[in-house]
Amino acid sequence: MRQALEELPVESREVLVLHEIEGLSYKEIALVADIPMGTVMSRLSRARKRLEQGLAGRMKKEV
């Protein structure tokens, strides 16, 4: 998981870490990262999709 996270682009990793690990709300992330709320939503959804794909790719390799 850590490696899959590290492979994400910085923008995606930033919102994902702030939300999932630091527990910040969309509003708080928007404030911290200085981006609009809509961007927080789209970046988070993109980051999750990428993380999912990354994890799935790793699992395939392991198999």
Place this chain on the structure above:
Amino acid sequence: MGCETQDLIHAYVDGELDLVRSLEVEKHIQNCVTCSITYKNLQTLRSAIGADSLYFTPPVNLERRIHSALRGAGKSEVSLRAMQWRWLSIPISLAFIAVMIWTFGPILTTSSRDHLLTQEIISAHMRSLMAEHLADVSSSDQHTVKPWFNGRLDFSPPVKDLSDQGFPLIGGRLDYLENRPVAALVYRHRQHFINLFIWPSVHGSDVGEKTLAHQGYNLIHWTKSGMTYWAVSDLNISELQEFVQLIQNQAS
């Protein structure tokens, strides 16, 4: 196959939707196969992130090591002379703060008190117009209005009808300002109402007129012969000043 609701599922899972929208998405997920799969995948991913301890916890003694390193560095740099000056700076700072409070404190307190009172006066004026409660005693006869305050207030406000000058007395009522009951005299000029609030002054000495404009209302206040007066109206300032002049002339 895409679904419009897909975009909202992340916000739904994160608890970022309002109640109505949240219930809509919840209902939708039960009926939409695509969204139901996305929802389940998202839940799995979130629990996987949560289960994997990604949060880096620093070693227990890290904080202590940083502090001791800082202390060591600080000691070598700070000379004894600098330490003496540092101790001296504390009383100097305190003295400076005391001087600032002594100088500006009363000014700030007075201005904020005036601001609060202005707000209170405008609210009382608006309340009297909105609630159609202009007067407890409706009369243009000063000999009816003035005695009405007897027993209701611990002072007797000067009351004068100014019908001949174009400002007929409508009546009087009790109001509450600055934590005390006050007299409110109501005058009319054309279609405009004027509330004149009167109460005994705390300081006693006469204070000249001060004019204020706030929220579209004009206010003039002054202190004379131990009484504080506040006139408030939506009347233009020159006519309100004319009214104040008349009140001052009849009071003297």
